[in-house]
């Protein structure tokens with residue numbers, strides 16, 4: 001599909017964790033559709049390589065080193081933002097361990113990035129949205145596991161379920177101010193991390209998905225473009241599963 005089918009010219013988007021994996025694909029898709037994109041990521045090397053790979057869009061792309069787990073980092077970076085239309089809270093980490101082995105530190109680390117990070121970014125950016133935009137969008141990456149739990153992911157599931165709760169609250173609080181807030185729950189998605197797994201595991205994962213395929217980062221980016229578009233103006237407070245039917 002050609003992303004030019006979506007027209008985001010004159011729109012400004014911010015994508016956290018926007019330099020790698022799903023976030024990179026979201027950044028690229030918004031650039032292809034004509035938007036100005038601010039990509040925040042805490043990993044400088046990753047930001048540099050994204051910048052290189054997206055050099056054809058250099059006039060539209062602004063990369064910034066930001067740690068979303070730190071409110072001060074977000075609010076400082078947000079100062080240079082103006083007339084934002086679309087915020088995509090994508091940055092996330094995993095620190096998996098069974099509950100018996102999960103330390104409070106491992107729990108907190110994931111909460112700090114995957115839950116507080118969404119709060120910090122959205123809070124810091126709320127006043128940076130374009131006042132005149134009728135199409136203000138907050139899109140946050142949750143996960144299928146928020147809907148059904150997962151072995152070894154107490155921290156991650158708690159954070160991703162929290163994202164769905166915050167999204168519903170923002171949908172209610174901000175709906176009258178021209179915003180929609182929605183979450184996306186990806187299933188198994190073929191990011192570099194997943195692709196590096198042994199074939200046997202990948203085949204096992206695929207066999208659990210009704211459409212018998214892993215998702216591609218592009219599938220998540222397409223959902224994101226749709227939720228950000230004018231056509232999705234009446235979708236608010238929902239969690240869109242993009243998982244091949246894994247969670248029905």
Ligand SMILES: NC(=O)c1ccc[n+]([C@@H]2O[C@H](COP(=O)([O-])OP(=O)(O)OC[C@H]3O[C@@H](n4cnc5c(N)ncnc54)[C@H](O)[C@@H]3O)[C@@H](O)[C@H]2O)c1
Nearest residue numbers: 017020021022041042067068069090091092143186189191
């Ligand atoms: N890949 C999957 O199968 C899958 C499934 C469900 C949900 N998700 C969610 O989708 C999102 C993207 O996942 P991915 O697989 O592309 O991950 P990834 O690890 O490939 O990329 C995440 C990016 O976020 C950045 N990041 C991490 N912590 C950060 C912080 N504190 N501040 C700023 N940047 C930070 C990383 O540097 C990286 O560039 C995550 O929220 C993840 O939980 C992924």
